Structures are given as C-alpha cells and as structure tokens.
Amino acid sequence: MKNIVVEKLVHTPVEEQKVEIVERKGIGHPDSIADGIAEAMSRALSKEYLKRVGAVLHHNTDETQIVAGRAKTAFGGGEVIQPIYILLVGRATKHFDGVDIPADRIALKAAKEYVRSAMRYLDPETDIVFDVRLGEGSTDLKDVFQRREGKAPLANDTSFGIGYAPFSETERLVYSIERRIYEEFRKKEKAIGEDVKVMGLREGDKIRVTIACAFVDRYVNNVNEYLTIKEDLQKFVEEVAGEHANREVEIAINTADNVEKEVVYLTVTGTSAENGDDGSVGRGNRCNGLITPGRPMSMEATSGKNPINHVGKIYNLLANQIARDCYEAIEGIKEVYVRILSQIGKPIDEPKALSIQIVPEKGYDVEKMESRAVTIAEEWLNDITKITDMVINGELSTF
Structure with missing residues (x-):
C-alpha cells in the first residue's frame, strides 16, 4: 500500500x-484568461516537444500576467484606447540534444489561438500586446525532470493536491x-x-x-x-x-x-x-472549476505547470479523480476528501502521503469502505501518467 x-x-x-x-x-474573466493562456502554452509546448524529440521537456508557463488596458464604451459601439498587456513568462527548454526548439514562437502562437477560440470580440492582434519572456529552467529542476525511477517521473517539488466529491x-x-x-x-x-x-x-x-x-x-x-x-x-x-x-x-x-x-x-x-x-494565473478557479471557501483547497496554480512531474498540477487533478471515483463506486459516501503530498525528488506514484477522508451516510461503516478506496487510489497511482496524457490531449480542465 x-x-x-x-x-x-x-x-x-x-x-x-x-x-x-x-x-x-x-472564461472571459481576466484571471481565467490568464489560466487559459498558460495552459494552452503548456499543451502546445508539450505537443511540439513530443513531435521534435519524442518526449515532453521541462517547462512551466504558470506565471502569465495580464495588465488591463483602457477602453471607452458607448451604446452602439466604443473603442479600445490602450491595448491589454499580457506577459507570457515562465520557463521552457529551448535546446535539447542538438535540437533547437522555438519555444517563444510556439508559446506566442498558442496564446493568440487561445484568445481567438475563447473570446469573440477580443482581437489578439490589435487589442493585446503580448510580451514573451520565457527563460530556461534551473539546472537542478531540469535534472530532476529528466530522471526516472521505474516508469514514474520524480516530483519537482514538495507540495500537495486536494480534491473532493460530490459537488453540493x-x-x-x-x-x-x-x-x-x-x-x-x-x-x-x-x-x-x-x-x-x-x-x-x-x-x-x-x-x-x-x-x-x-x-x-x-x-x-x-x-x-x-x-x-x-x-x-x-x-x-x-x-x-x-x-x-x-x-x-x-x-x-x-x-x-x-x-x-x-x-x-x-x-x-x-x-x-x-x-x-x-x-x-492561479487567482481564480481551482482545477474543479470553482472557488469554494467552505472546502479544503490548494493555493497552487494548476494551469501552465508541466504535466510530467509538477505535482502542483498533477496531484490536484489526481485528487479530484480519486475523490470522484470513490464517491461513484463506493456505496454510502456522503462526502469524500482526498489529499496527496509529494516529496521533491521522489517518484510521483509514491506520494509521501495520500489521505482519503470519508463522511459516511448514516448507518455505513468507513472501515468497510477502506479496501475499495485504497484500491481506487492505487489504480490511479499505478497509472499516474494517464493524468499527463489527459492534460496534453485537453481532456482535463484546469480552471
């Protein structure tokens, strides 16, 4: 176990x-726009890395910042006076094993495409000034990123993720x-x-x-x-x-x-x-799409973090998947909360702790639910790279 x-x-x-x-x-709230752009850049980089070198390389785009512009509204139509400024900042691998990767161009293209797809009247060419400032990752974290123990990547941070089910x-x-x-x-x-x-x-x-x-x-x-x-x-x-x-x-x-x-x-x-x-990024919805002060929450930004070994992303998504599956598969659960803690440099499929807290319906015994809940959690941990695939394919929302 x-x-x-x-x-x-x-x-x-x-x-x-x-x-x-x-x-x-x-979707159009400034914090959500930042989340959406950050995640779009990460997905685009991940796909391009896979295409060029066969593996997702180290990157994080979770620091995207939006500075408001200035507009003059009027019935029948106003105009943008000063465009919105968006800083595309973070870290991305730009050179690997003799291969040059145009990370800045990939990120910029992804950001503009996201704005076009999400917003009908916000023109990324005229209403926004994009400033791309992607640096390279720190040497130690890039080393942790590339190492493996068995199939699982090693955690890039000591952090935790939280999920719960069901929605009220x-x-x-x-x-x-x-x-x-x-x-x-x-x-x-x-x-x-x-x-x-x-x-x-x-x-x-x-x-x-x-x-x-x-x-x-x-x-x-x-x-x-x-x-x-x-x-x-x-x-x-x-x-x-x-x-x-x-x-x-x-x-x-x-x-x-x-x-x-x-x-x-x-x-x-x-x-x-x-x-x-x-x-x-990270000032808005948690990865389940809500802000819920009555529930345990992680303050980690999920959008834009790399989907390979950044536990600030993976464990929040994973915790919600485990909580949902426990609620749906185990009879007698009123509420279930899942907390997962990592330790930097250790395999992400071997968390430091995985806590499943169950509020049972009246007449149900949590001890009788334990083995099934453990099995569900272990199945997800044993196939933890499924979270990575789902993120890259756009199957999981991060905000």
Whole structure:
C-alpha cells in the first residue's frame, strides 16, 4: 500500500451547514484568461516537444500576467484606447540534444489561438500586446525532470493536491450557470460577453446568486435594449436554476447598474481586462472549476505547470479523480476528501502521503469502505501518467 490512509471524517457536511459560499470566474474573466493562456502554452509546448524529440521537456508557463488596458464604451459601439498587456513568462527548454526548439514562437502562437477560440470580440492582434519572456529552467529542476525511477517521473517539488466529491447543490448551480451562459445564451445573444462571474450564497435553504455579466456595447443601442437583454438573461438563468436546484433560488444580475444615469456594464471586447481589471494565473478557479471557501483547497496554480512531474498540477487533478471515483463506486459516501503530498525528488506514484477522508451516510461503516478506496487510489497511482496524457490531449480542465 503506497502510504494511503483512509479514515472517517467527523464534520458537518457542506449541505448541512447554515452558510455556503461558492464562486466561479467565467472564461472571459481576466484571471481565467490568464489560466487559459498558460495552459494552452503548456499543451502546445508539450505537443511540439513530443513531435521534435519524442518526449515532453521541462517547462512551466504558470506565471502569465495580464495588465488591463483602457477602453471607452458607448451604446452602439466604443473603442479600445490602450491595448491589454499580457506577459507570457515562465520557463521552457529551448535546446535539447542538438535540437533547437522555438519555444517563444510556439508559446506566442498558442496564446493568440487561445484568445481567438475563447473570446469573440477580443482581437489578439490589435487589442493585446503580448510580451514573451520565457527563460530556461534551473539546472537542478531540469535534472530532476529528466530522471526516472521505474516508469514514474520524480516530483519537482514538495507540495500537495486536494480534491473532493460530490459537488453540493450550490456548487453545481454556480458552475452550471456560467457554463450554460457561455455555451448557450452567449451563442444566441451577440450582446453577451465572455466575462461572467457567478457568486452563490446559500443561507439555510435559500440560494442567492449574484452574476456580473459583461455586455458588448456594439450590440446594445440604448439602455432600454440593455434592460431587455438583461431580462432575457434573467429568465434563462432562472430556467437553469430550476433544472439544477431544489432549493429556492434568487437571481441578481449586474447589481452595480445605475439605470437612471445610464451607467451599465458595457465593454467593447467582452472582458473587463480591457478597462482596469488585471489577471494572474492561479487567482481564480481551482482545477474543479470553482472557488469554494467552505472546502479544503490548494493555493497552487494548476494551469501552465508541466504535466510530467509538477505535482502542483498533477496531484490536484489526481485528487479530484480519486475523490470522484470513490464517491461513484463506493456505496454510502456522503462526502469524500482526498489529499496527496509529494516529496521533491521522489517518484510521483509514491506520494509521501495520500489521505482519503470519508463522511459516511448514516448507518455505513468507513472501515468497510477502506479496501475499495485504497484500491481506487492505487489504480490511479499505478497509472499516474494517464493524468499527463489527459492534460496534453485537453481532456482535463484546469480552471
């Protein structure tokens, strides 16, 4: 058994707590844009390394920074006055075994392609100034990266990852609202931007959801049109809430609007990064897509870290996979929390500790769940490079 401990967790389950707070920063939020760009660069570098030398080489692009630009909005269409500045910073291998690798160009191309795919009205050529500053990795970490013990890479850091299952009703609702706005409502309503922030507050059996949704000014001619679209969005979100929540749900959208003065949430490009809102990797959603102050969380940024031996990425993703599989496969689990700790220089499939804490349903014995939970964790550890493959192929979201 690989340092796996299963125990009963005695605490009040999230659903039974009086107050629960859940947040999701949408795809167009500056922090999420930074996460998305960082992860896109890492995937692109990984694929190019595989193509050129047959292996993913050392890199980390998890320090991407966004400095807000300046825009002047107006009903019917405003303009960007000063472009957004994005610093593509981190480490990447640029020379290996006689092969030169244009890491800066690969990263820049990936960043621009990500912006094009994620944002409809943010032009990476005219609305953004990219500054590529990828350095080389430190000698000792590059050495650790290249060494192996058996099949598993060696951990590049002493760090931990955390995951849990299942989502609470409030968590499912907050996550679904942003996803449905982005995937559905935004596609049928051109005036809706990608910067959508959803904050959920549950007090007892009432959930209050506050949404900040950027509108795109060129598709809104006056304040009345704005209010009409906002009302349509309100009805859409209420329908989503009806599908995902049994509790009473109250929805509030763009609560800072001052309709009398015609001061409403307009943007030129669909993101607040155009006008005063900066962004950084790791300041937004955890790798399960949410910010959950009522749950244990790792402060590690998952996006942009290399998918081979950076445990700050791998263990957070792995912990959530193990927690999900335990919840789905083992009868009688109300909540399950997984914590995985690495030790630098040791194989990532042999963590220093892997803790599985279970809150059982009434009448169920955690001791009887232990062997199955250990088996699930060991199966993932024995096939831990599957996480790497899933990340490179874009099968796992990191924010």
